[in-house]
Amino acid sequence: xxxxxxxxxxxxxxxxxxxxxxTVETMPPLxxxxxxxxxxxxxxxxxxxxxxxxxxxxxxxxQLGSAALVGVLLLAAGNGLVVLAESGPPGVAVPxxxxxxxxxxxxxxxxxxxxxxxxxxPIWTFAGVTVGFVGLILLVLPGGGSAAVPLVGALTVVAAAxxxxxxxxxxxxxxMPADPFVATVYEMVAGALxxxxxxxxxxxxxxxxxxxxxxxxxxxxxxxxxxxxxxxxTAYVWLLQNAPISLVSTYAYVNPAVAVALGALLVAEPxxxxxxxxxxxxVAGVALVVTTERPRRAGTGSRSGSTxxxxxx
Numbered sequence: 001x002x003x004x005x006x007x008x009x010x011x012x013x014x015x016x017x018x019x020x021x022x023t024v025e026t027m028p029p030l031x032x033x034x035x036x037x038x039x040x041x042x043x044x045x046x047x048x049x050x051x052x053x054x055x056x057x058x059x060x061x062x063q064l065g066s067a068a069l070v071g072v073l074l075l076a077a078g079n080g081l082v083v084l085a086e087s088g089p090p091g092v093a094v095p096x097x098x099x100x101x102x103x104x105x106x107x108x109x110x111x112x113x114x115x116x117x118x119x120x121x122p123i124w125t126f127a128g129v130t131v132g133f134v135g136l137i138l139l140v141l142p143g144g145g146s147a148a149v150p151l152v153g154a155l156t157v158v159a160a161a162x163x164x165x166x167x168x169x170x171x172x173x174x175x176m177p178a179d180p181f182v183a184t185v186y187e188m189v190a191g192a193l194x195x196x197x198x199x200x201x202x203x204x205x206x207x208x209x210x211x212x213x214x215x216x217x218x219x220x221x222x223x224x225x226x227x228x229x230x231x232x233x234t235a236y237v238w239l240l241q242n243a244p245i246s247l248v249s250t251y252a253y254v255n256p257a258v259a260v261a262l263g264a265l266l267v268a269e270p271x272x273x274x275x276x277x278x279x280x281x282x283v284a285g286v287a288l289v290v291t292t293e294r295p296r297r298a299g300t301g302s303r304s305g306s307t308x309x310x311x312x313x
């Protein structure tokens with residue numbers, strides 16, 4: 001069961017970056033993200049209500065505010081900026097595999113936040129952070145040619161990873177709903193509302209015509225709702241309760257490999273030597289951090305919603 005759940009998280013979360021790229025081909029980016037989280041959150045709420053009864057979603061105001069804040073940081077800013085970065089014409093949009101590699105820096109950013117608040121991670125953790133950021137620099141350095149990583153888009157993804165890291169860090173330190181599924185409902189609803197408001201401000205609602213959206217974009221959005229936001233998340237919550245955190249955390253460096261491979265195989269995203277080198281260094285840095293932090297369950301947050309690449313991604 002553990003390995004089945006791990007494979008689900010590896011493949012489904014790794015594939016969400018490609019699904020995002022396909023969704024935004026013919027659908028406004030922030031509106032698509034808002035729809036994704038609104039539908040997934042409502043479905044999860046209905047399931048919890050049916051299985052647990054009328055009080056399943058009851059929380060106090062402080063818990064509601066905390067979940068809403070984390071949802072805005074993780075989903076509206078974290079995921080929303082990734083969606084924006086992956087939208088646009090070739091040369092402007094960040095390839096899905098590159099986006100996944102950049103988001104893989106989240107565990108490294110969380111270590112920096114821990115250090116800034118008085119925690120003292122092991123020296124090898126800092127070594128992993130250093131290695132990971134060297135890989136980040138290698139990845140975004142101008143390489144010339146049509147396959148170069150768009151700098152503005154790459155910085156947008158880094159901003160998304162930073163927001164996700166702050167949300168991850170806070171979620172283990174503020175009063176959240178005790179049940180992670182209940183917390184996720186409110187996170188998704190809050191994130192969807194903010195995304196919808198920003199989408200409206202950008203004129204996406206006025207420009208949205210459902211008939212103009214391709215079948216493949218609708219299918220990709222449905223995949224994000226079901227596979228990315230419901231199935232993989234449920235598997236991840238189960239893993240946190242039944243598997244060592246060191247094993248669960250391996251998704252942080254398996255997802256990028258899956259995303260790069262799918263992008264190359266299905267939509268011919270270029271894999272240059274610079275991408276391979278930078279990506280390999282980032283993955284090595286994250287692997288070193290995860291390995292060093294094995295005894296520490298709370299290193300990247302105490303809940304399933306507090307770690308990276310959930311829809312994600």
